[in-house]
Amino acid sequence: MIRLLRPLALLAGLLLTLRPVAFADEGMWLPLLLKQLNEKDMQKKGLKLSAEDIYSINKGSLKDAVVQFGGGCTGEIISDQGLLLTNHHCGYGQIQQHSSVEKDYLTKGYWAMDRSQELANPGLTATFIVRMEDVTKQVLAGIAPGTAEAEREKQVQANGQKVAQAAIQGTHYQSFVRPMFGGNEYYLFVTEVFQDVRLVGAPPSSIGKFGGDTDNWAWPRHTGDFSIFRIYAGPDNKPAAYSPQNVPFKPRHHLPISLAGVKPGDFTLVFGFPGRTNEYLTSWGVDEIYSVDDPARVKVRTALLKIWDQDMLASDKVRIQYAAKYASIANYWKKWQGEMRGLKKLDAVQRKRNQEAEFSKWVAADPGRQAAYGTLLADLQRNYTQERDYVLARAYVSEAAFGVELLKFANAFVPVADLIAAKAPAAEVKAAADKLRTGIAGFFRNYNAPTDQKVAAALLPLYADNTPAALLPEYVKSLKAQNTNAESWTRFAADLFAKTRLATEAGANKVVDDLLAGNAASLTSDPAYQLASAVQNTLRAQIQPTYQAAADNITLLQRSYVAALRQWQTSRTFYPDANSTLRVAYGQVAGYQPADGMRYDYYTTLDGIMEKADPTNPEFEVSPRLVELYQKKDYGPYAVNGTVPVAFTATNHTTGGNSGSPVINGRGELIGLNFDRAWESTMSDIMFDPDRVRNIAMDVRYLLFVVDKFAGAGHLVKEMTLVGTPGESPKAPAVKKVKVKVKS
Structure with missing residues (x-):
């Protein structure tokens, strides 16, 4: 404030x-x-x-x-x-x-x-950087210009892995390769991890x-x-x-x-x-953050934090359980509000548009630049327009639907259910179930079901009401039709938590036992799992493919845009x-x-x-x-x-x-x-x-x-x-004597 x-x-x-x-x-x-x-x-x-x-x-x-x-x-x-x-x-x-x-x-x-x-x-x-190195040539070796983004990324990953492994062979060090300037350059980092x-x-x-x-x-x-x-x-x-x-x-x-x-x-x-x-986004990228993503996330977190705050104040146990989670969620909640405020004050979208107008003039002045960059901005605009609703839907899935911890936890069971449905080998199912079980104790150590029930009553209607209708699961559409006010959503949440076995540690472990015994219905009939899987399936089948296709195109186009900016603004020293x-x-x-x-x-x-x-x-x-x-x-x-x-x-x-x-x-x-x-x-x-x-x-x-x-x-x-010796910072103005009140 x-x-x-x-x-x-x-x-x-x-x-x-x-x-x-x-x-x-x-x-x-x-x-x-x-x-x-x-x-x-x-x-x-x-x-x-x-x-x-x-x-x-x-x-x-x-x-x-x-x-x-x-x-x-x-x-x-x-x-x-x-x-x-x-x-x-x-x-x-x-x-x-x-x-x-x-x-x-x-x-x-x-x-x-x-x-x-x-x-x-x-x-x-604790990770130290031992050294870094420009490995752009090695990472991009054999990748032809115009390669589709998905295929290019696959080759980049393969080449980068080879470079990283070669750099640490015979040592106790670790390594990775990271892209810079949107993938126009690549750098190797050799690390020592304690x-x-x-x-x-x-x-x-x-x-x-x-x-x-x-x-x-x-x-x-x-x-x-x-x-x-x-x-x-x-x-x-x-x-x-x-x-x-x-x-x-x-x-x-x-x-x-x-x-x-x-x-x-x-x-x-x-x-x-x-x-x-x-830093190098176009006006459409900035507007997507300012007008779509940040507002949605702030709206949901405002409701979530209010509930957490009330329950943490009422119980020392809940306060300790939720302290780290609350701090993490609240930090970006307030940051995004400041970000929107700052972007508005700077008139950031219009400033980016002004830059793009000057960029277009530079492109138009040369036939070679026209061939390379003539449709670049229009292509970026088209892809940002295409993904806009999908960005909003993804925000409400992650913040609202899976802001309910029970549903996020239930979603972790989806891979095991998928293996069972695919009739995967028993050993593979067991390995996945055992991995799932190891996380159960950790989850319930910092979980309070009554608090989460209140969260569900507040966040599920936000998810149902604000997700574009075409991207809302049919199951949730039916819930929305049945629950038309806060009281009915509160009753729904109470019923959900009363019937699910995934809201208690003992119940969750029993579901894992049933899965290992071949009783998949123990999971698939659970109401929390049914709701979580409906959200997850819609995300995977309807939201993510279109979003990812547009995002991949934007990544490819953004790489060209950053390269063009560096070619255009020759007096500017760029940083990645x-x-x-x-x-x-x-x-x-x-x-x-x-x-x-x-x-x-x-x-x-x-x-x-x-x-x-x-x-x-x-x-x-x-x-x-x-x-x-x-x-x-x-x-x-x-x-x-x-x-x-x-x-x-x-x-x-x-x-x-x-x-x-x-x-x-x-x-x-x-x-x-x-x-x-x-x-x-x-x-x-x-x-x-x-x-x-x-x-x-x-x-x-x-x-x-x-x-x-x-x-x-x-x-x-x-x-x-x-x-050194204590410094003489500028003398502060005279301070009135302060009478301090403290808790006894």
Whole structure:
């Protein structure tokens, strides 16, 4: 939520006007190409290192301190004993798995006071990039121009697999090949994947999630969004499965931590694994997101989150069960709202149309370009028009129909039923059923059927009413005819949950037993399975084929469009869209002006936490221990001008996946932990706006203060390499004395 500024913030804003105007720096750059494309510009803006210091395969470099944390975040190594820092929201799932009503680490936090207390996390990995290489020629070898997209992709996958396997033969490394620029180029990534990653420390939610959904995607921000893990390795320092005999990993490089602080104009480098951007879409692609996909998903999630929130507030058990799921769903729910808002403010669709008009003039000016690109835009428009209803239908299947957890769970039984119907060998059926059974316990550990029944009553009518009629299963059409208001859908949901056996762990296991005994009717007669299979069958038979055909055509045409853009805009330095591969973004510390009459300074402090404190609102509760430290001004060496810095903004181009990324200064030292973007910046996944794009980072001094003074885990700080002396950030305006109320 964007809040109007208080007089204090207005004064800070006036001070900001005296500083040079800062513009965001667009680009998520491949580290391999920094020497060629970015080194001089980065050094001009304050980098004291060389490109070789950032990415090297011959010596330890910054890349060797950066990992992909799990499958969707970034982490960084901050000690020579494998200590790993990432966001609290990135480690949230692991913290939840270790939590219970009796041991509520989500609420109270967790700190391992010695190595024996560090908690294992089965399935969690930390992935280093060993090296990357341009392998475009090898991947595209033997693929003729004009090859159909499906056949081309098959050949690309085969060639890429050969390249990847050859690169790691005889080693313990892993590898993969990823497309860049829509498949005009391909890069090999060789990785080292560690499997023993243990939880070391996490602050309480009152710090790690301070501000909750209200402050999410917003500035000013006061969240201590961090958690600490440790990578363990075998005796040879190589990846190994969990074992009590494993030892802390010794990295090639770890990041020193700066106490010097930040000021406007300071160079910032964000190193991480950004997930996905679509910077080169046409106007039809942008409009599809803005007008179709985002609105549908926001509409459904609004209803879902309201129900989850009510039940989580009513029960500690449900709160813990749904904590990670809620956070994940809510994060993108609010992000998409900001994205739509930003795209509207930029008039993004019209700006893309204007670009396409200029592009068409460039094409028309040359016969060769006319032959290559003359119908390109018209073909893209036709395919986007063709898939529009199917995009909407897919959104309502995934968000509404399978937003009901029971139906999503029942859908997992479909492959087993398909094997039985096809009279597959008994051994094959058993293997599929056994695999299904292994997921049952995990599902029910974080599932509450009464909550899901309420969700079904709310989401099923949204699915029935908003899916294009031609793409709605006949079974659901009949339900829609029978249930014409909220009360009747509520009765239907109650009846569904009363009759299904898939809403309990015992019932689901009994269905698996029946399947293995040859009793397929135990599943096929179940009402939850019947509804889920109707949705899934319609998706597979009616929705997905047409959608996929149009999407494949768009992929092929988009590849040509990106190639043409690079040929046309010769003065522009292009970067590939994010695709969860290691990237560098660089910029500078800066405040910003998101809207008329609003100016935000570049930093927040502990004083702001105390101003926001509200014991009646769980999102803004403040720990009594933090209040005690604040009142005593017991800040240790982490204070600046009588308070503790909490967060700052900079102009780096970031997206999902950059959560947990290190924010590094010009000397290669850690100054912050990236955890968010300003709400006005979320459209930067699609269209970049240098005036408004700001990433939000937790100041590393707040991390040190919480670990050392709040948690009493100074042994962790002693592991780290602290450099510099506490900086003299611009003196904040005088702050009125704050009387803090906390829960007793």
